[in-house]
Amino acid sequence: MLTKRIIACLDVDGGRVVKGVRFKNLRDAGDPAECATAHARSGADEIVLLDITATSGNRHTLLEVVRKAARPLFVPFTVGGGIRLLNDAAAVFDAGADKIAINSAAVRDPTLIGKIAGRFGSQAVVVAIDARKVNGGYEVFTAGGRVPTGRDVIRWAREAAVCGAGEILLTSMDRDGTQSGFDCELVREVAEAVSIPVIASGGAGSALDFIQVFREGCADAALAASIFHFGIESVAQLKHKLHHASVSVRWPC
Numbered sequence: 365m366l367t368k369r370i371i372a373c374l375d376v377d378g379g380r381v382v383k384g385v386r387f388k389n390l391r392d393a394g395d396p397a398e399c400a401t402a403h404a405r406s407g408a409d410e411i412v413l414l415d416i417t418a419t420s421g422n423r424h425t426l427l428e429v430v431r432k433a434a435r436p437l438f439v440p441f442t443v444g445g446g447i448r449l450l451n452d453a454a455a456v457f458d459a460g461a462d463k464i465a466i467n468s469a470a471v472r473d474p475t476l477i478g479k480i481a482g483r484f485g486s487q488a489v490v491v492a493i494d495a496r497k498v499n500g501g502y503e504v505f506t507a508g509g510r511v512p513t514g515r516d517v518i519r520w521a522r523e524a525a526v527c528g529a530g531e532i533l534l535t536s537m538d539r540d541g542t543q544s545g546f547d548c549e550l551v552r553e554v555a556e557a558v559s560i561p562v563i564a565s566g567g568a569g570s571a572l573d574f575i576q577v578f579r580e581g582c583a584d585a586a587l588a589a590s591i592f593h594f595g596i597e598s599v600a601q602l603k604h605k606l607h608h609a610s611v612s613v614r615w616p617c
Contacts, residue, residue, distance in 0.1 A: 367612050368578050369585035370599055371563060372403035372592050374413045376445075379429050381593065382416075394593065397432040403592055404439045406599040409614055411437060412533070412587060414465065414492075415445030416508050425452070427459045434460025444492055444533075453480045457488075465533055467492040468506035471513055471520070474527045481528035490563075491524040492533040493517055495550060502550055509537050517550070518557050525558040532558060533587070536566035541590055543569025551581035563587050571597065571605035578611055 374381045374396050381394045400411045413433055415425045425446040434441050443456050444465025453464045464484075470477050470491050481489045494509050495502045495517045502517035521532050534554050536547035546567045555562045561584035564577045568588035577583045591597045606613045 366584070367614055368583070368606070369409040369563075370407070370574070370602060370606075370613065371410045371412055371585055371587040372400075372408040372599060373565065373587045373589040374399055374411065374433070375416045375589060376413055376426070376429060377415075377417050379426060396429050397436065399593065400433045400441075401436045403599055404437055406592075407603050407614075408439060408592075408599045409585070410440045410442065412442040412444070412465065415443075417445075425456055425459075427455060430456060430459040430461060442490055442533075444490070448476075450476070450479045450483065453484070457484060463488045463490050463530075465490040465492045467494065468511075470524065470527075470529075471504060471506050471515065474523060477524060477527035477529050481530070486528050486530040489529050490531045490533050491521075491529040492535065493521060493524075493554075494535050494537055496537040497547075497550075502553075505537060518553055521554045521558050521562075525560050529560060531561045531563060531584075533563045533565060539567030540565075542567055543590060543596075545569060545573040546577040546581060546583075546586065548577055548581035551577055551583050555582040555584070561585060569596075571602055571609070574602065574606060575609050575611055578606075 381399050430443050440462045442463040443461040447453050447466050448469045456464050494505045504513045504515040504520050539547050546564045551564045563585040564583040565587040574586050577586050603613045
């Protein structure tokens with residue numbers, strides 16, 4: 365049985381970790397470097413840092429924030445937000461990232477996926493997809509969930525995989541920050557459509573939600589923010605519960 369990964373997410377705005385509900389009503393959750401280190405020490409398999417206003421603000425990723433967060437980390441570190449060109453990706457890697465996540469730029473120019481994968485390897489390229497349920501299907505949104513694209517999520521996930529993506533980071537905008545559980549239907553549809561790992565995001569509120577998304581959603585990894593940042597559950601506590609539920613996680617933690 366393949367080991368399931370638990371990923372802690374840091375949504376960063378103005379150099380601080382923030383968290384909202386359905387991408388709105390953001391509240392402060394701490395310093396990125398401190399949060400990243402604390403979650404890694406608690407047992408997170410990976411850390412994802414998303415500069416959530418870089419694209420909508422038409423600016424580059426905050427590289428100094430990335431450097432400070434990367435310096436003490438001993439687990440894989442993924443960074444996204446504001447990466448529009450191959451040179452942008454190179455700068456983020458130079459700042460300490462192990463992987464980059466691209467969303468809006470990939471939708472605008474899918475060849476960017478292959479360009480970054482060709483230089484740094486597919487394993488270092490995560491295509492982030494922000495999905496919202498629209499008229500019975502799932503639509504891709506960009507610019508931090510602000511811009512509807514008219515693209516179908518399943519078709520876009522397949523195209524991203526063909527272009528060279530190593531993983532899909534799939535966020536349900538409808539569930540984001542609600543702690544009401546992952547959208548297992550959405551995750552399963554994408555997981556069955558592609559041959560690369562799918563990271564489930566949006567809605568984590570309890571260990572049961574993780575168990576369900578691994579069993580019913582066929583996710584390879586699950587990402588959370590609120591429950592870790594605000595002390596609802598530590599990564600270590602979560603992993604103990606998953607272990608006792610016979611979900612294979614990195615152990616001991």
